[in-house]
Amino acid sequence: MSRMALLLPVFVALCSTTSRTEAWTLSNPSSTTRKFMTSTYLSSLASAGKTGAGYSSPAPTPQANRDIDDELQRGRTLEGGQVIDFSSVKASSKAEEALSSARKRLLENVVVPTSVSSGQILGINDDVVGEVGHPLGTFASTEEIQNCATWIRSRAPANLFSEKAGVSTDASMFTEEQKRSFQSMLTKSFEESGEVTGAFAKTFYMGTMLLGEEARKAIWAIYVWCRRTDEIVDAPRDNDDEMLIDLSAWEMRLENLWQYGQVEDVYDLALLDVRAKYPTLDITPFMDMIRGMLMDVPDLGQDRYDSFDELHLYCYRVAGTVGLMSLPVFGCAPGYDDEVAREPALSLGVAFQLTNILRDVGEDAVQRGRVYLPQEDLRRFGVTEDQIFEQRVDENYVAMMKFEIDRARMYYERARRGVFMLAPESRLPVQSSLDAYGRILDKIEENGYDSLTTRAYVDKWEKLSIIPASWYRTLDISRMLPLPGDTVVPVDKA
Numbered sequence: 001m002s003r004m005a006l007l008l009p010v011f012v013a014l015c016s017t018t019s020r021t022e023a024w025t026l027s028n029p030s031s032t033t034r035k036f037m038t039s040t041y042l043s044s045l046a047s048a049g050k051t052g053a054g055y056s057s058p059a060p061t062p063q064a065n066r067d068i069d070d071e072l073q074r075g076r077t078l079e080g081g082q083v084i085d086f087s088s089v090k091a092s093s094k095a096e097e098a099l100s101s102a103r104k105r106l107l108e109n110v111v112v113p114t115s116v117s118s119g120q121i122l123g124i125n126d127d128v129v130g131e132v133g134h135p136l137g138t139f140a141s142t143e144e145i146q147n148c149a150t151w152i153r154s155r156a157p158a159n160l161f162s163e164k165a166g167v168s169t170d171a172s173m174f175t176e177e178q179k180r181s182f183q184s185m186l187t188k189s190f191e192e193s194g195e196v197t198g199a200f201a202k203t204f205y206m207g208t209m210l211l212g213e214e215a216r217k218a219i220w221a222i223y224v225w226c227r228r229t230d231e232i233v234d235a236p237r238d239n240d241d242e243m244l245i246d247l248s249a250w251e252m253r254l255e256n257l258w259q260y261g262q263v264e265d266v267y268d269l270a271l272l273d274v275r276a277k278y279p280t281l282d283i284t285p286f287m288d289m290i291r292g293m294l295m296d297v298p299d300l301g302q303d304r305y306d307s308f309d310e311l312h313l314y315c316y317r318v319a320g321t322v323g324l325m326s327l328p329v330f331g332c333a334p335g336y337d338d339e340v341a342r343e344p345a346l347s348l349g350v351a352f353q354l355t356n357i358l359r360d361v362g363e364d365a366v367q368r369g370r371v372y373l374p375q376e377d378l379r380r381f382g383v384t385e386d387q388i389f390e391q392r393v394d395e396n397y398v399a400m401m402k403f404e405i406d407r408a409r410m411y412y413e414r415a416r417r418g419v420f421m422l423a424p425e426s427r428l429p430v431q432s433s434l435d436a437y438g439r440i441l442d443k444i445e446e447n448g449y450d451s452l453t454t455r456a457y458v459d460k461w462e463k464l465s466i467i468p469a470s471w472y473r474t475l476d477i478s479r480m481l482p483l484p485g486d487t488v489v490p491v492d493k494a
Contacts, residue, residue, distance in 0.1 A: 085342065085343075095295075098244050099247065101244075102248035103248040103252065105245070106248055113246050114245075121137045121267070122228065122265075123227070123232050124136050124137055124231070125235055128196065128199075131199045131200060132192075132195050132196060136192055136195075136196070139266065140185050140188075140266050144185060145185075145264075147178070147182065148269055149262070149268075149272060150169065150174075151174060151179060151182045152182075152186070152261070152269065153168070153171075153272070155171075156169070156275075157279050160261075160275075160279050161260050164259075164262065167261060167262050185266070185269070189269045189270040190221065192266070193270050194216075197224065197227075200227060201223070208220065208429070210428055211425070212425055218329045219329060220270070221270035221273070222274065222322075222325050224271075225271055228250075229250065229289065232250055233294075240297065240298075240300075243297075247290065247294075251290055254283065257275065258283040261275070280338065281329075282324070285324040286325065288316070288317050289321040289322070291317055292314065292317025292318040295314055295317065295318075303370045303371070304371060304375060305374050307374055307376050308376070310374070318353060319350070319352050320349030321349070323345035327345055330422050330423060331422065331423035332421055333420065333422060333424065336421040341418050341421040344416075344417050344419075344421065347414035347415040347418070351411035351415055351438075352437055354404070354408040354411065355408055355441060357373065358404055358440075359451060361373065361452055362388070362452035363455070365385075365388045365389050366389065371385055371388060373400075377403070377404065380400075381403070382396040383400050388452065391452040391453050393448070393450045393453070401444065401449040405441050405445065412438050416473075417489055418430075419431050419473070419474060420479070424474075428471055428474050431470040432463075432466065432470040436463045439458045439463075439466065440457075441456075443458060444456045469483060
């Protein structure tokens with residue numbers, strides 16, 4: 001099942017139909033499966049597998065139930081009542097305590113990240129290097145990286161970064177030749193980010209080519225941050241404690257980059273440049289994505305979801321977050337802003353992740369011991385976990401799948417309104433993603449609703465054939481003269 005069912009951005013759908021990591025298309029055969037996820041975090045955090053037929057997860061403890069209820073109650077229901085915004089909602093107390101404990105040990109120098117002991121760039125492990133085919137991030141020294149960061153900070157909007165000893169915004173001492181070398185270094189950082197994107201998300205990488213140069217590079221930089229986060233959590237390790245240490249270090253690095261413009265490696269330079277060029281880009285969805293990853297870590301997260309609201313939270317953290325990361329990069333059309341476009345963006349995140357879940361029901365159960373479908377839905381339609389693990393499709397399962405597909409399509413319809421809220425140059429990549437991903441639901445229907453033994457698949461040529469219709473849907477005339485079978489997209493901002 002894919003982890004980053006990328007939302008509003010092209011981020012997912014163009015590449016989301018071939019492997020479990022496609023919505024991010026973060027395919028990594030050796031990784032454990034998990035779905036691809038303000039000042040509130042900064043202040044609160046600074047202070048501090050079984051698979052097989054018949055598998056049944058342990059009943060949640062009273063504390064776990066309280067944690068889940070608390071997370072759900074903190075969500076903000078958006079206009080329309082179908083989408084809940086879970087931005088900045090804390091993770092379970094156990095997950096937060098685990099991260100906080102790891103952070104405390106890091107701050108006390110009791111432990112160090114594996115990047116310090118191994119000499120590798122955090123989140124750029126041997127698997128990533130092997131997939132790209134050549135060494136990564138080795139083209140600049142530490143001094144060159146820090147000087148380049150100073151130059152980038154000097155070009156950022158005034159007061160974007162807070163002052164911190166040793167982190168300068170004064171580039172007056174650099175010569176023009178040095179500044180040209182910094183530009184070359186930054187260009188190389190974006191180029192390698194594109195290489196990583198192309199190696200792990202080939203179809204998605206093609207989709208980014210529909211964007212303008214600046215937006216394309218920014219999306220690559222954001223992708224690589226998410227890719228590295230994924231690698232930190234999924235890398236083979238002796239124990240989860242090491243992963244939590246690295247993840248806490250990664251989280252602190254993110255905070256330092258956002259607040260002070262501080263960097264540690266060449267890929268931080270690309271993200272720093274994105275931060276400077278898109279000052280409204282918020283840290284919250286990045287932090288929330290980390291919480292989403294923890295939801296799939298044994299003993300820290302959950303492998304069953306009793307209600308759709310619980311699953312909704314998961315969809316936000318692993319998919320909706322990417323849309324929020326990308327909105328400032330895509331830009332909005334005149335008369336709209338990120339806040340207005342927020343609900344359609346989150347709707348598409350829910351739609352994409354529900355599509356992943358419906359496509360991968362059998363694979364998630366048999367290979368990973370996970371059932372993402374809400375337990376309340378299984379009970380409602382008389383579907384048992386045993387039959388899911390035994391891969392038995394009957395009329396009850398078909399009825400349930402029809403219900404789930406209808407719900408996913410409702411979120412796609414809500415998301416379609418957001419395409420016209422985007423800057424014109426960003427509409428086609430997003431609409432193409434929406435249409436290509438939505439075709440997966442059609443394929444499930446064509447397969448007789450069997451998502452237990454048959455994987456719904458949209459091939460490359462079919463995706464390409466969708467583009468002309470997607471292009472027409474981005475035009476204002478399509479709102480008055482929709483294509484056959486399309487519903488009319490509301491003209492107002494509702």
